[in-house]
Amino acid sequence: MxxxxxxxxxxxxxxxxxxxxxxxxxxxxxxxxxxxxxxxxxxxxxxxxxxxxxxxxxxxxxxxxxxxxxxxxxxxxxxxxxxxxxxxxxxxxxxxxxxxxxxRDEAFLKKRIAFFQTLYNEMGCGDRGEKQIEKLNKALKKNKSQIxxxxxxxxxxxxxxxxxxxxxxxxxxxxxxxxxxxxxxxxxxxxxxxxxxxxxxxxxxxxxxxxxxxxxxxxxxxxxxxxxxxxxxxxxxxxxxxNPLQLIDKRIEGIEKKSEKLNNIVTDQSLTAAEIAKIYYQEKYGSEFSLVMSEIIGHLDRLESYNRVTKEKQDGIFYYYTRETN
Ligand SMILES: [Zn+2]
Known part of the structure; x- marks a missing residue:
């Protein structure tokens, strides 16, 4: 034993x-x-x-x-x-x-900024996305003191x-x-x-x-x-x-509920992630941009993986819509 x-x-x-x-x-x-x-x-x-x-x-x-x-x-x-x-x-x-x-690997951090630049463009974030990229570029310099x-x-x-x-x-x-x-x-x-x-x-x-x-x-x-x-x-x-196990259940349930709400927004419409973010989060889209976009993109990825929504690219921007189920 x-x-x-x-x-x-x-x-x-x-x-x-x-x-x-x-x-x-x-x-x-x-x-x-x-x-x-x-x-x-x-x-x-x-x-x-x-x-x-x-x-x-x-x-x-x-x-x-x-x-x-x-x-x-x-x-x-x-x-x-x-x-x-x-x-x-x-x-x-x-x-x-x-x-x-x-x-604070510089090559990686630059790659990371390029990643967000492409992502925010594809998600239809326009000027707000550009502003965030400027912020990340400024942080890159400051970051060096935090190695x-x-x-x-x-x-x-x-x-x-x-x-x-x-x-x-x-x-x-x-x-x-x-x-x-x-x-x-x-x-x-x-x-x-x-x-x-x-x-x-x-x-x-x-x-x-x-x-x-x-x-x-x-x-x-x-x-x-x-x-x-x-x-x-x-x-x-x-x-x-x-009571960690109880909290885990609550968090899993929270994710499922939020996904449902977002799925309902997408229904019958063809929307960019930025548009969905503005509908769901309203003024927080401006004030807590990166958190809000993480949430929305995370849920859209999740819904896509369950074949609930799908996306189509037009002029470099993704539009999400509900998947037809037979
Ligand atoms: Zn923390």
Whole structure:
């Protein structure tokens, strides 16, 4: 009989924010073998001070941390990596596919911008799409200051790290992973599961610059976790999730409902993704453009994969319509 391993102790670092995310969360995790930091918040003094306080309150110091594991490449999760490593040069682990983004690989980032330019054109976004591309070009320069320095060690599905199993959960980000302590059902969930908001399945290109069907991936990653017995989930934002399996069901249901609503908009009309976005999201199309387009394109990809809608290209722009069913 396999002996159960001791349940790790989690020390949450919860940094409040006035944004709809409620808080930036990262976690010190004490296992039998090591003291791990899972994610690192935003690169601001406030996050740094919260980290210092949680370390001190629990009798640790920065030098006691053995390694950092990143759930995905987003800025609000990788912020303090360089600052921590400048004091204590510990290994950093992330999914194998996070490297290009963590290293701000210029060739890839340029390819990524070209990808969005083509995508927004094809989706009928016109001037609003162009504005977004300008923003991405400006961010490209700023991005250089956010390169994660030093070596990053790659993780993949099924890896075992300090008693945690690495599970690939692409969707919110293509390189998203969660860490599961199987004996206790304790899950470090990153942004895969958030209690108070549904995670955005953000459209991204893959390494080759091809579109990833992020929403389909996200839905698949949600269903995948249903195979595990989960008791508690520690998310990247908001409150700790006491009933992860219930929340997974709710999120899957939410995706299905939204797809239905969008399918009903497309019915009997031939619309661009931008037109559908304006009908569904109204003024948010302007103010939250990239999120809104990710949602719409994600659902259209999903509906296409179920043969519910189809598209036709005219003058370089895709028009979506409902598929005739016999
Ligand atoms: Zn996040």
């Amino acid at each position: 396999k002996l159960k391993t001791q349940t790790p102790t989690v020390y949450p670092i919860i940094v409040p924010t006035s944004s709809s995310l409620k808080s930036f969360n990262f976690y010190l995790v004490k296992t039998k073998q090591a003291l791990i930091l899972v994610d690192t918040g935003v690169n601001v003094d406030k996050c740094w001070n919260y980290l210092m306080n949680v370390l001190e309150d629990n009798g640790f110091s920065l030098n006691d941390i053995d390694k950092i594991i990143l759930t995905h490449n987003h800025n609000d999760h990788i912020g303090l990596v360089n600052r921590i490593r400048s004091h204590n040069p510990i290994p950093v682990y992330a999914h194998r596919d996070a490297m290009l983004r963590l290293k 994660i320095e030093g070596e990053i060690l790659p993780l993949v599905e099924g890896d075992e790290i300090d008693g945690f199993r690495v599970i690939e959960t692409p969707g919110h980000a293509p390189d998203h992973i969660v860490l599961l302590h199987e004996d206790s059902g304790l899950l470090l969930a990153g942004d895969h599961l958030i209690q108070h908001v549904s995670s955005n399945a953000l459209i991204e290109p893959d390494k080759q610059g091809e579109k990833i069907s992020s929403l389909l991936q996200y839905e698949h990653s949600l269903k995948k976790l249903k195979d595990y017995s989960l008791s508690i989930a520690y998310p990247g934002h908001g409150e700790i999730v006491k």
